[in-house]
Amino acid sequence: MTNWIDIGTIADIPRLGARTVETALGQVAVFRTAEDEVFALINKCPHKNGPLSEGIVMGRKVACPLHNWVIDLNSGHADAPDEGCTTPLALKDEGGRLLLGLDAVAAVAHG
Amino acid sequence: MNSVPRQRLVVIGNGMAGMRTVEELLARAPVRYDITVFGAEPHPNYNRIMLSSVLAGEKQIDDIIINPRAWYTQNAITLHAGDAVIGIDAKTKTVTAASGLRVAYDKLLLATGSKPLMPPLPGLDLPGIVTFRDIADIDKMLAAAEAKQRAVVIGGGLLGLEAAWGLKRRGMPVALVHLMPTLMERQLDTEAGTLLQRDLDERGLHFFTSGQTERIIGSERAEGVALADGRTVPGDLVVVAIGIRPNVDMGKAADVDINRGILVGDDMATSDPDIYAVGECVEHNGQVFGLVAPIWEQAKVCAARLAGDTVASYVTPALSTRLKITGIDVFSAGKLAAEDDGDEEVVFRDAAKGVYRKLVVRGNRLVGAVLYGDVADGGWYFDLIKGNKDVAEMRDRLIFGQGFADQDCCGGSKAGLNVAAMTDDTQVCGCNGVSKGAIVKAIGEKGLTTLDEVRAHTKASASCGMCTPTVQAILSFVTGSDAAAPEVMCKCTDHGHDHVRHAILDQRLKTMADLREALGWKTADGCAKCRPALNYYLLCAWPGEYVDDYRSRFINERVHANIQKDGTYSVIPRMWGGVTTPAELRAIADVADKFNIPTVKVTGGQRIDLLGVKKQDLPAVWGDLNQAGLVSGHGYAKGLRTVKTCVGSEWCRFGTQDSTALGIKLEKMMWGSWTPHKVKLAVSGCPRNCAEATIKDIGIICVEAGYDMVIGGNGGIEVRVTDPLTRLTTEAEVLEYSAAFMQLYREEGHYLERTAPYLERVGLAHIKARILEDDAGRKALYARFLFAQSFAQDDPWAERAGGGVDAHEFQSLAVVS
Numbered sequence: 001m002t003n004w005i006d007i008g009t010i011a012d013i014p015r016l017g018a019r020t021v022e023t024a025l026g027q028v029a030v031f032r033t034a035e036d037e038v039f040a041l042i043n044k045c046p047h048k049n050g051p052l053s054e055g056i057v058m059g060r061k062v063a064c065p066l067h068n069w070v071i072d073l074n075s076g077h078a079d080a081p082d083e084g085c086t087t088p089l090a091l092k093d094e095g096g097r098l099l100l101g102l103d104a105v106a107a108v109a110h111g
Numbered sequence: 112m113n114s115v116p117r118q119r120l121v122v123i124g125n126g127m128a129g130m131r132t133v134e135e136l137l138a139r140a141p142v143r144y145d146i147t148v149f150g151a152e153p154h155p156n157y158n159r160i161m162l163s164s165v166l167a168g169e170k171q172i173d174d175i176i177i178n179p180r181a182w183y184t185q186n187a188i189t190l191h192a193g194d195a196v197i198g199i200d201a202k203t204k205t206v207t208a209a210s211g212l213r214v215a216y217d218k219l220l221l222a223t224g225s226k227p228l229m230p231p232l233p234g235l236d237l238p239g240i241v242t243f244r245d246i247a248d249i250d251k252m253l254a255a256a257e258a259k260q261r262a263v264v265i266g267g268g269l270l271g272l273e274a275a276w277g278l279k280r281r282g283m284p285v286a287l288v289h290l291m292p293t294l295m296e297r298q299l300d301t302e303a304g305t306l307l308q309r310d311l312d313e314r315g316l317h318f319f320t321s322g323q324t325e326r327i328i329g330s331e332r333a334e335g336v337a338l339a340d341g342r343t344v345p346g347d348l349v350v351v352a353i354g355i356r357p358n359v360d361m362g363k364a365a366d367v368d369i370n371r372g373i374l375v376g377d378d379m380a381t382s383d384p385d386i387y388a389v390g391e392c393v394e395h396n397g398q399v400f401g402l403v404a405p406i407w408e409q410a411k412v413c414a415a416r417l418a419g420d421t422v423a424s425y426v427t428p429a430l431s432t433r434l435k436i437t438g439i440d441v442f443s444a445g446k447l448a449a450e451d452d453g454d455e456e457v458v459f460r461d462a463a464k465g466v467y468r469k470l471v472v473r474g475n476r477l478v479g480a481v482l483y484g485d486v487a488d489g490g491w492y493f494d495l496i497k498g499n500k501d502v503a504e505m506r507d508r509l510i511f512g513q514g515f516a517d518q519d520c521c522g523g524s525k526a527g528l529n530v531a532a533m534t535d536d537t538q539v540c541g542c543n544g545v546s547k548g549a550i551v552k553a554i555g556e557k558g559l560t561t562l563d564e565v566r567a568h569t570k571a572s573a574s575c576g577m578c579t580p581t582v583q584a585i586l587s588f589v590t591g592s593d594a595a596a597p598e599v600m601c602k603c604t605d606h607g608h609d610h611v612r613h614a615i616l617d618q619r620l621k622t623m624a625d626l627r628e629a630l631g632w633k634t635a636d637g638c639a640k641c642r643p644a645l646n647y648y649l650l651c652a653w654p655g656e657y658v659d660d661y662r663s664r665f666i667n668e669r670v671h672a673n674i675q676k677d678g679t680y681s682v683i684p685r686m687w688g689g690v691t692t693p694a695e696l697r698a699i700a701d702v703a704d705k706f707n708i709p710t711v712k713v714t715g716g717q718r719i720d721l722l723g724v725k726k727q728d729l730p731a732v733w734g735d736l737n738q739a740g741l742v743s744g745h746g747y748a749k750g751l752r753t754v755k756t757c758v759g760s761e762w763c764r765f766g767t768q769d770s771t772a773l774g775i776k777l778e779k780m781m782w783g784s785w786t787p788h789k790v791k792l793a794v795s796g797c798p799r800n801c802a803e804a805t806i807k808d809i810g811i812i813c814v815e816a817g818y819d820m821v822i823g824g825n826g827g828i829e830v831r832v833t834d835p836l837t838r839l840t841t842e843a844e845v846l847e848y849s850a851a852f853m854q855l856y857r858e859e860g861h862y863l864e865r866t867a868p869y870l871e872r873v874g875l876a877h878i879k880a881r882i883l884e885d886d887a888g889r890k891a892l893y894a895r896f897l898f899a900q901s902f903a904q905d906d907p908w909a910e911r912a913g914g915g916v917d918a919h920e921f922q923s924l925a926v927v928s
């Protein structure tokens with residue numbers, strides 16, 4: 001069972017931007033695309049742990065502010081030729097309220 | 112004179128096949144027929160292929176007219192546009208139109224094209240459902256796009272994808288439903304189809320593959336589609352593009368033989384010897400048609416027969432496909448995959464560049480090619496396939512393209528188009544059947560110099576546009592012109608920086624969305640490379656009007672501090688000309704204590720850096736610094752950084768002028784300005800140059816007689832000593848000339864280009880011409896700089912310290928356990 005935690009509203013995140021959420025798993029970045037899709041990732045670039053929440057969001061990707069690695073918001077994977085992955089978390093938009101699924105994450109993160 | 116009375120030819124269908132046949136006929140037998148054309152559409156003959164480009168906003172209807180009304184008049188053709196034929200009496204040889212008009216014929220040509228295939232779905236008659244076939248459909252789609260509705264496209268073939276892309280370019284959110292797991296499965300193999308989906312997904316299209324549409328949702332009008340697996344896709348506009356079927360209505364009316372299409376023989380005649388048919392309405396040898404290349408062949412044969420030729424006969428040529436989505440390059444011809452053990456597949460991938468190629472080789476012949484990402488060699492492979500050429504000799508190099516395969520040794524030439532190596536009979540334009548030789552000949556004989564002229568005279572690259580790079584290469588090769596394209600900004604566009612900057616001014620583009628639309632950006636949101644550049648270009652072009660897009664700035668410029676490798680920030684207050692006071696120093700010390708700032712460092716730009724500030728502390732740090740009168744030093748900005756000075760005549764025994772005060776004046780004039788890259792100044796009080804002015808973007812070196820102004824220096828990775836610009840006599844002149852150069856660089860520099868490479872690119876002579884030789888021009892630059900500054904000089908720290916601007920940047924959204 002996923003434990004859905006209300007973390008705020010979609011309006012709290014600027015379009016093509018991100019906010020952070022402090023969790024037991026560490027800092028999580030929640031992103032909002034131009035088309036109002038939302039995604040959540042552990043806020044660490046697989047390259048040198050750069051805070052992805054500070055990157056430029058484009059389409060369903062974000063460019064890390066430190067060295068410009070491009071990370072897929074959906075999968076957490078880095079774009080080729082770079083290799084690496086950060087953990088994606090379950091996030092859903094229910095009528096504007098954002099629900100973060102932390103148990104689902106834990107499952108991914110541990111295993 | 113020929114006294115034989117003219118025969119009467121009636122053509123039903125004013126489309127591509129019908130009018131191409133008439134053109135061919137006029138070329139062969141200009142006076143043989145009195146020609147009457149009926150067209151159901153109220154337009155003259157236009158290039159249907161280009162409707163995709165019209166939808167995407169790349170072309171206007173006027174641009175795609177093939178034969179304007181004047182052409183009909185000149186050739187004595189009677190055109191009834193907007194009057195469909197509704198009946199044919201083959202016994203009395205007359206046709207009847209919807210208007211009641213009756214016209215008799217000796218020969219009749221059916222060229223009625225095809226109809227969009229409609230699935231047997233409930234709800235298909237609701238308003239909001241359109242097909243993609245003619246100008247009327249485009250009008251409906253554009254009206255929907257105006258109203259900013261959402262679109263669903265059913266069908267992931269050529270037509271559906273082009274419709275989806277066009278609507279997306281018009282600003283609609285677009286979802287595409289496709290029955291199969293991969294796109295364009297009839298023209299592409301799985302890998303290329305997957306790459307295509309990935310790239311289009313990146314551009315903001317949403318895909319529902321393996322999606323069987325079950326019904327249209329909505330009662331009054333379409334509200335979306337429901338899929339068999341339970342998914343629903345909302346949309347106010349539903350475009351059905353699942354295929355076409357021959358329009359055989361006129362065949363039925365004339366009572367000629369029909370199967371899937373109107374049956375024709377090799378002579379393009381139907382079962383009635385006086386009735387011919389061409390184009391998508393026909394069926395020949397069990398085959399029906401959906402591309403223009405074979406239709407042009409039919410038109411030739413049909414025209415020859417109508418002109419009295421008795422041997423011309425039609426054979427379906429090999430076909431190739433190309434998708435017309437700007438910036439997405441896909442090509443396929445022949446087999447998509449090995450069909451048995453005798454076939455071999457050769458595959459090449461370059462994932463980083465997004466290039467994929469697959470060749471299918473049977474024995475020593477190439478029988479299929481699928482190219483993705485780089486299709487420059489498509490025409491060449493297609494030639495090998497059509498010509499059934501023996502490729503044994505170059506088998507191991509074939510996959511790398513013509514540039515490599517044609518060499519005796521593979522190291523000899525760079526990959527890509529090798530115009531010299533193409534034989535004259537190599538077919539360049541598949542749509543219009545134009546060979547390299549014909550293009551070379553037209554360029555030479557008619558003195559053609561532009562692509563448009565070549566198109567007008569030869570029709571090469573005038574249809575689908577796939578061969579445009581090849582035609583361009585031939586043009587450059589023959590005319591010897593330098594075809595070297597400017598460096599493109601990024602993967603999102605084919606344009607270079609200068610082109611974009613000019614377009615912003617010429618087309619008065621004032622928002623990022625307008626700009627990307629007008630210039631055909633390939634990605635919906637741009638990328639981390641082009642967004643900051645475009646934001647700067649717009650800001651520079653429209654001061655006071657353009658609203659700075661913070662989402663397009665790098666984090667440092669967004670939070671007005673420098674991100675460090677551990678995610679903390681550094682904060683540098685401005686110290687005008689490097690001069691400070693005890694009160695300021697105390698405030699800095701207090702802030703460092705209060706916020707536990709681990710490192711305090713004196714910078715090379717004569718100020719103090721506080722390193723290791725936590726993001727959430729930034730507003731409070733700024734607030735405290737503001738209290739002491741300290742403002743942002745823009746140590747993070749692509750903008751004015753520091754003005755370094757020495758103490759000058761006030762204290763120094765060598766000093767010739769008050770360099771410190773002059774430095775402060777320059778800094779007060781220039782602070783807050785955004786520039787293509789960072790800008791550093793220095794003012795030295797004498798030629799000993801303690802402020803190191805000769806490695807700055809703008810340096811002022813005071814001398815007894817006045818001020819030497821030097822520009823374009825750089826102390827970074829590539830050290831460059833400044834070039835002397837001029838000697839000035841007053842401080843006021845120094846301010847004016849410095850600001851004018853700054854503005855010139857702001858207007859002409861490429862984003863992330865420092866003044867040193869900028870100067871080398873445009874040349875010192877250019878800068879002298881603009882700043883020294885053109886007094887009025889210099890004064891105008893100065894005025895433009897001051898005008899822009901009137902909007903730029905707000906302390907970003909003050910705006911944020913109070914929690915007003917961008918408060919969300921500095922706080923977590925939530926803390927959860």
Ligand SMILES: Cc1cc2nc3c(=O)[nH]c(=O)nc-3n(C[C@H](O)[C@H](O)[C@H](O)COP(=O)(O)OP(=O)(O)OC[C@H]3O[C@@H](n4cnc5c(N)ncnc54)[C@H](O)[C@@H]3O)c2cc1C
Nearest residue numbers: 124126127128150151159195196223224390391401402403
């Ligand atoms: C959006 C789009 C993009 C395309 N892209 C490509 C491409 O990239 N490459 C390619 O090779 N092909 C492409 N095609 C296909 C190409 O346009 C067709 O193969 C070509 O137009 C067929 O020519 P036609 O004359 O047979 O039919 P049409 O061009 O459709 O002409 C038939 C005309 O007959 C008229 N008509 C029908 N019935 C009657 C009647 N009873 N009385 C009077 N007039 C009548 C119709 O209104 C129509 O104007 C594309 C098609 C579309 C719609």
